[in-house]
Amino acid sequence: MSTKTTPAVLLEKCSKWYGQVIGINDVSLAIDGGVTGILGPNGAGKSTLFKLLMGRLKPSSGNVRLFGVDPWVSTSPYRRVGYVAETEKLYDWMTGHDFVSTLARLHGMTREEASDRASHVLDFVGLSDVQNKEIGKYSKGMRQRVKIAHALVHDPDLIILDEPLHGCDPIARTSIMSVIRDLGSQGKTVLVSSHILDEIERITEQIVILHNGRLLALGNLHAIRDLLDKHPHRILIRTENPRKLAESFVPEDPVYGVRFAEDGALEVLTNDLSAAHEVLPRVIVDSGLKVTSIENPDDNLEALLGYLVGDAS
Amino acid sequence: MSAEESNTDNLPDQELPETPTPADTELGQTRMEVAYGAGDGDDDAQAIVARKASMGVLYEQIYRPWNGELGPRWVRNYAIFRHHVYGIFRGKGHRYYNPFVRLSILVIFLTSLTPIAMIFLSVTISGGEGSDWLNRMWGVNRYNLWGQVLGYFPRNLCMWPLLTALVVGGMISDDRKNGTSAIYFSRPVTRADYTAMKYLSSAVVLGFVIVFSYMLYYTSAIVFNGEGWAYLIDTLPIFLGGLLAGILLVITYTSIGMALSSVSQSRFFAAIGFLAIIFGTKVVALMIELIFETTVFYILSPYDSLAHLGQWLVGIPANYEHSLALSIISILLYNAASIGLLVTRVRSLEVTRE
Numbered sequence: 001m002s003t004k005t006t007p008a009v010l011l012e013k014c015s016k017w018y019g020q021v022i023g024i025n026d027v028s029l030a031i032d033g034g035v036t037g038i039l040g041p042n043g044a045g046k047s048t049l050f051k052l053l054m055g056r057l058k059p060s061s062g063n064v065r066l067f068g069v070d071p072w073v074s075t076s077p078y079r080r081v082g083y084v085a086e087t088e089k090l091y092d093w094m095t096g097h098d099f100v101s102t103l104a105r106l107h108g109m110t111r112e113e114a115s116d117r118a119s120h121v122l123d124f125v126g127l128s129d130v131q132n133k134e135i136g137k138y139s140k141g142m143r144q145r146v147k148i149a150h151a152l153v154h155d156p157d158l159i160i161l162d163e164p165l166h167g168c169d170p171i172a173r174t175s176i177m178s179v180i181r182d183l184g185s186q187g188k189t190v191l192v193s194s195h196i197l198d199e200i201e202r203i204t205e206q207i208v209i210l211h212n213g214r215l216l217a218l219g220n221l222h223a224i225r226d227l228l229d230k231h232p233h234r235i236l237i238r239t240e241n242p243r244k245l246a247e248s249f250v251p252e253d254p255v256y257g258v259r260f261a262e263d264g265a266l267e268v269l270t271n272d273l274s275a276a277h278e279v280l281p282r283v284i285v286d287s288g289l290k291v292t293s294i295e296n297p298d299d300n301l302e303a304l305l306g307y308l309v310g311d312a313s
Numbered sequence: 314m315s316a317e318e319s320n321t322d323n324l325p326d327q328e329l330p331e332t333p334t335p336a337d338t339e340l341g342q343t344r345m346e347v348a349y350g351a352g353d354g355d356d357d358a359q360a361i362v363a364r365k366a367s368m369g370v371l372y373e374q375i376y377r378p379w380n381g382e383l384g385p386r387w388v389r390n391y392a393i394f395r396h397h398v399y400g401i402f403r404g405k406g407h408r409y410y411n412p413f414v415r416l417s418i419l420v421i422f423l424t425s426l427t428p429i430a431m432i433f434l435s436v437t438i439s440g441g442e443g444s445d446w447l448n449r450m451w452g453v454n455r456y457n458l459w460g461q462v463l464g465y466f467p468r469n470l471c472m473w474p475l476l477t478a479l480v481v482g483g484m485i486s487d488d489r490k491n492g493t494s495a496i497y498f499s500r501p502v503t504r505a506d507y508t509a510m511k512y513l514s515s516a517v518v519l520g521f522v523i524v525f526s527y528m529l530y531y532t533s534a535i536v537f538n539g540e541g542w543a544y545l546i547d548t549l550p551i552f553l554g555g556l557l558a559g560i561l562l563v564i565t566y567t568s569i570g571m572a573l574s575s576v577s578q579s580r581f582f583a584a585i586g587f588l589a590i591i592f593g594t595k596v597v598a599l600m601i602e603l604i605f606e607t608t609v610f611y612i613l614s615p616y617d618s619l620a621h622l623g624q625w626l627v628g629i630p631a632n633y634e635h636s637l638a639l640s641i642i643s644i645l646l647y648n649a650a651s652i653g654l655l656v657t658r659v660r661s662l663e664v665t666r667e
Contacts, residue, residue: 108384155379
């Protein structure tokens with residue numbers, strides 16, 4: 001495991017330009033332990049960030065360190081890193097077991113160690129029953145899982161997964177997300193990129209948001225959301241008589257406005273979500289109305305990214 | 314047969330409960346309750362659910378950390394080397410070589426052993442004129458040792474270049490085309506190691522066919538003719554000269570082939586490019602010789618430069634009028650330029666949009 005003084009991943013004022021095009025711009029961050037979601041729309045700089053970490057690109061300025069070592073200069077950190085590239089090709093003629101054990105040997109394992117370890121990680125990702133089948137015959141979800149298996153085969157401390165859920169069916173997604181959560185719970189540092197917000201939200205609350213190469217936010221999803229006080233929170237309430245309920249809410253302090261959604265639901269607008277939720281039960285009970293649902297549409301990643309990206313652009 | 318199947322088979326159709334509709338949410342749970350609630354715990358207990366579909370899956374994921382020690386650099390490099398070399402003999406779990414390539418390598422190797430068969434034939438029919446002729450044509454002497462690696466047209470201007478094109482053509486271009494070099498570069502494998510091991514793998518395969526067949530030829534001549542120490546002392550320097558020429562041939566062809574493979578995204582282009590260099594330079598030099606009566610342009614041809622040096626190494630008269638130094642410089646330049654190109658290209662592999 002990485003020590004506290006040396007984070008697994010460290011970027012210091014790191015920028016990468018492709019001629020006139022910005023890959024990432026003045027990004028500084030340190031990540032160590034647990035699962036961290038790297039979020040951002042296509043072209044935000046997620047893959048550039050991973051390529052910098054994997055020594056595929058040299059930063060135009062700033063520093064990149066994996067376990068304290070510059071990955072552009074030395075491949076030694078890769079002994080502790082497992083990487084799943086977004087578009088990585090596999091040896092389709094090999095069986096899953098042969099492929100993973102071959103790559104284990106590239107890390108310096110003996111034949112027996114590699115074979116044993118390959119069997120274990122394939123079992124961990126749920127491919128033990130097809131490990132002797134050629135990879136060319138695997139489904140997309142199986143291919144993604146075999147990529148995760150080969151990244152785990154040497155028991156790395158840092159696992160970097162670039163869009164690991166891309167193209168997977170729902171069952172494969174659930175399985176892969178479960179694997180990622182398990183790895184994070186074991187104290188490994190896991191970086192997962194995605195542009196699908198719901199996926200990351202189901203894996204972790206620790207996020208890094210990139211947009212146009214800039215670091216927009218870093219930290220806990222809900223904490224970040226709480227920092228955005230200037231943006232209103234909405235509470236969406238479905239009831240039999242929204243107008244009557246709206247009258248009850250207007251005098252309350254945390255509420256600064258109400259409006260009606262297209263489907264007739266009541267939208268309560270507030271700058272203090274916690275305070276609003278404290279008064280909510282009393283107001284509803286006093287109104288005597290039947291409420292069928294209460295939602296917080298802004299307290300999710302999609303809304304958060306929408307606000308942040310809106311600010312950035 | 315499982316208990317569930319047994320129960321299902323024994324039940325008459327009319328006793329089967331109605332299939333719950335989607336409106337009956339928690340489909341599996343509801344039917345499980347029926348099944349488990351139907352029995353009272355006695356031996357006669359019988360579930361009445363007639364379903365063979367599984368009700369759910371317990372997906373147990375246990376990650377076991379690995380506490381072993383990863384091997385040093387040479388272990389990783391050996392893994393790359395064996396991956397490429399073993400693939401020639403055994404496709405499973407190693408680099409994939411097209412069956413046509415593997416068959417071609419076998420045919421070329423067997424063909425390169427034909428002089429051994431001729432020596433054996435000359436021994437078995439010893440005494441007659443035929444035996445003398447066979448021995449003169451195929452037996453060990455300076456010309457035949459040179460010819461084994463550099464002399465005979467079908468072998469040296471067809472088989473060795475073809476062998477190189479087939480083996481080396483896809484060595485790096487396949488990785489460039491498929492993006493599989495990323496597999497290496499996301500591991501503690503340096504680009505220098507990656508290049509060196511690919512080079513060594515190719516050279517070993519070529520060496521096995523070219524140099525090993527040469528060694529077999531010399532050895533079998535001694536064994537079949539029952540030669541003694543005196544013969545060995547007489548011929549060993551010549552043999553070693555030919556051996557060095559063979560090694561230089563393997564190195565030079567591998568260098569050129571690998572360089573072409575590194576600049577190409579197609580094994581076909583790399584193979585054709587290699588054949589074009591070998592044959593093209595020779596044809597150009599030949600035309601210039603016919604027109605201007607000078608052999609100096611043979612320094613453009615890697616094969617002829619190697620042949621010139623080989624003639625000197627085994628001690629036979631040169632076919633070329635120009636200085637041997639020019640041929641040596643040509644070989645050095647071809648190797649230096651090829652390795653320089655190879656290293657430069659591999660350095661930029663997988664480094665996108667730099």
